[in-house]
Amino acid sequence: MNKKTLVLGASLKEQRYSNIAIHRLMKYGHDVKAFGLREGEVVGVTIDTDLIDYKDIDTVTLYLNPNRQEDYYDYVIGLNPNRVIFNPGTENPEFYKLLSENNIEYEVACTLVLLGTNQY
Template identity: 75%
Template sequence: MKNTLVLGASLNPSRYSNLAINRLVNYGHTVKAVGLKEGIVAGVAISTEKENFKNIDTVTLYLNPKRQEEYYDYIISLKPKRVIFNPGTENPEFYELLRKNNIETEVACTLVLLGTNQY
């Protein structure tokens, strides 16, 4: 099981980040979440702060490239093994920065990865 941070988490059940939190929990992963509004999704508290989470294996992004910029240093400071760029979050500038910090990048859909046992 992978400790996962969902960045761009939403309380809206129709948003992909919300679906991802639910599926990650259902698959038994430990989930942390950061978003614009505080709340609870599938028992996971969404924080509005850049908390210093420990032992994050994967960061899955649900922020467009422009919104990602303010999180570059934060994500790198968490030292995750990988960052998943979900559809609409592709960002070559950030890929390069992550690679320079020995963090794997994956352009994929978290929901598909979970559904096909590739997560």
């Protein structure tokens, strides 16, 4: 099942987990959008540097540390995704609370593991 996913904190660097996640999400047939600090492209996915009001985002997968997430709280909530995945190192109880208050599910998990174990 295709789950339109926004990778928030996308990187052009191949060794970064956000970059690997874009590759794997594409491999598994998901529609991928990406936001990062540097414009570019990863396996055909454009990394946007402007906050775009994407429609029908199922999942936002975070690759930003908690201190950097605060600037994106309203943006993520405004997208109204079905869920937000907090990858290792992105755990943020303050954001969990805001998401819950807005009826958005969240998972503290690893996108790569979820994909690899068919739980995405």
